[in-house]
Amino acid sequence: MNSYLKHLSSLSLGLLMTGFTFAQADREAKGLNFASRSEVIGQHGMVATSHPLATQIGLDILKQGGNAIDAAIAVNAATGLMEPTGNGIGGDLFAIIWHEKSQKLYAINASGRSPLGLSYEGLLAELDAIDRESIPSYHLLSVSVPGAVDGWFELHKKFGSLPMKDILKSPIDYAVNGFPVTEAISMRWRSSVPFLKTQPGAFESTFTIDGRGPRKGEIFKNPDLGNTLRLLAEKGRDAFYEGEIAQEIDRWMKEQGGYLRYEDFKNHHSEWIEPVSTNYRGYDVYQVGGNVQGTAVLQMLNILEGFDLASMGFGTAETLHAYIETKKLVYEDRAKHYADPDFQNVPYDILLSKDYAAERRQLIGEKAMSDMSTGVEVIENGDTVYLTTADSEGNMVSLIQSNFRGMGTGFVVPGLGFSFQNRGELFSTDPRHPNVYQPGKRPFHTIIPGFVMKGGKPFLSYGNMGGAYQPIGHVSILTNIIDFGMNVQEAGDASRWDHSGSSKPTGSVADHLTTTGQVNVESGIRYEVVRQLRAKGHKVEVGNSFFGRYQGILKDQENGVYYGASESRVDGQAAGY
Template structure:
């Protein structure tokens, strides 16, 4: 029976459909903004922080509210992520940063990566590997440990640009280390996968990083009082506590006891290096990366190649666009495998690698079919876990910072009482004696971690990055083309369909190696399957999913409106927040 109430409700619904403009229903899933965006950008006037952990973001934001600047906030947030996301970073790893300083109106780049043991020669390394029956430097061996550079990086940044005391900056992470924090969902999953591989390593891994021998569950409260004590030591004594004090002495004793090669002297000699960032102009935007022993140059090479194509007219995620992106990656990665190395030991040929002329030559190699036989065009002279974060303050300072253990929780070697695991970055040395990236004592290995920064018309515009091992250059280029070529905002650019390619020659290979076969293309499941069929017809070996597509954070400055836009990875636990 139809009541008067039911009748009136029906009339109201009918009138609503008649009177509301049809354009409104095009936004039925979102009231405004692009339909394929998981959430809106965060917008704030006075400051912005974007990290891979919500509590770390809140710590960085609190530092800004207390009067700290973007550099202070970045250090505080990084200390917190090292505690709360040990599956990706920590003070046993290295750090790279690009900083816009509003006072001097200049961009600065910091290489805070550590060096190999000075007491281990190439010949001794080869002998050790032969004794172990290994053909490359093992991931979870003391041979893969290089000096951790992150702590020195913090103090270099702070000495040059910081405003708050390091005691105040490290206080929030110290509190959470001692009182505990709830473990987030994705970090818990990664943590629990890592523990079985690492808990039997010599040292204090199990007592430091497990609860009853297991990784913590989602929502479980975890404490690391040893790391809290290390933070207190750093706050009181500065970087010297780590590199020529109590921690360096403990590391020396541990290494001697367990057959490692790092010594007190290696820590004492360590120093970070302020470097000139490398750059290229892409369609009017100046894109900056850290060069040298870092793969950031590959981003610039890919952009130079892609600049010769009208991507916008081909469309986002079309067969033509994806084909060009994949081929540009292959071309850049062959140079990456042959030339990127510690500049103290090798002159990286930037004049060629970053020239528009060289890009034009390489661009000519791209045809209708997938490249399957390729090497570097310059004469001779994969999965890693990491965090990226970015901060910005009311004065206009901006920080793009990336920090890593390399493989997840690193080696799992934990010196008792310190609360952190050593990185295995030394795994990325080549053993080919003719290779620029060959192992040598006191040398920095090849690094995958890259912070990104973009300037527009001489002003800071976009601090961005994504973790993910060898995926990172692909991720950077995807973000930039999404924004510059396809008009996406910075949250949409991170949410958009992702792809990756594996099979390129690696910096650990010998110089004689080259791309042999088309490699493996992986694309997220939202791809149009007709595009997959067309890519396969071009010779690409395509699979859906079954890969790692990185994690993203970004902050963009709108100078006209006087605000920051923030974005964070929607696939995992991160957060962007401002005030």
């Protein structure tokens, strides 16, 4: 063997010994290896959340004999404490659940409604008094009934196994005894405090240390939230919606001039619903519809199915152009049709049809479009947490929960330990709009849990936070896996894109896109591609956007294991056993 062949043989052996294969080398050469770390693999259970301590709480629940539903509730209670910059029991919740025993997929809409005592005319009068045309973010007008707690108890009643006192034990302990604040959460927390501590109520005494947000590594305690969670563990959901918590909120709202009342809480209920779905290249993709933007994911996939993305290549100008133009088309439908199904019939038969997708796809040309509206006759950034759990029985939970704008409104009823969401901001004030404000109505929501089935079996539970970005993130993750062959961690680590400037569900029915909008890409997208997109008429900037945060659990049916992934850009963790 000559020296050259000996060198190749030695190199090949070395690569194989380090776990590197020529297939991986080929993927590297094509720019398809993006993983910041390996997937996490577990046989008996998996938890993926945006906070490492919350992930450990979920694993502990599974190891104690709890199921994926119990773990999801415990994790959500913990993230509401540890990541108040994104969620909490003053917000809403949506979830999709695969229940192994019944071999069925379930979905729950646990979003709250607007106050019954505030009429449309009353809202307009309030807005006139403050010289506003839309509902302001940090005002009592933006507060709707918090739905998350009822969502927990509905999930527990239908699927739970451990007692609620066991599920909430660790979050209560951390609330009373404290936890170390992580880096990314500290940054957002400290930036929120200067404004929110001026809000009426107990924000400063509840959420600050000496009047400021906690620094990285500082121990933070929220004993008021611990007491509220203890009350829920002992007395159940009625303590929140019909007992002393609802009564205290009613009293405080009256004092402050707000409109939420005891009756709004007493009348609140979550709703078990059928998820909406489409098939994308043999995979059945499920989302929550109605007043939630999950339908946009399915519409985008229907349009993109007509493109050979695998041949076009990941991160190319051709592929990104198809993504961006598809998003622009679908978000015009999103702006006009997604609304509370109790008040509006969402035209799913048209929006989710393959024929409608083909019709809309024909509008995509070589140049960026700058003038478009919905194709159906009419009859943005938020902070959130996404989490997913799976257990040894095969149950899987995809759950998302949010305050909407970071720490919500900043209105904290003294002694309760949580801030109210400002989700009511997302109503339209146009009386012709399906999403127009009405008493007792659920506003438009950006938060979406995702789930994918393959051959009638669970394949992927996944989601990402990020306000209006979320459908873009869902589509990117799925096409990264299905079209570009990435694993569940690579799919989240791969460079991302965003587009803003589309019409919004809070606007008028007459609104439509009149510019090409703004495209932002992460720095991993080659600058040659940026130049090519600009040549197509896109306004493109590198960075300077929020590209969401992702978690996912993939079920390997053949080997009987779970693959877990979490966001590499911030504090998340996936862990299994």
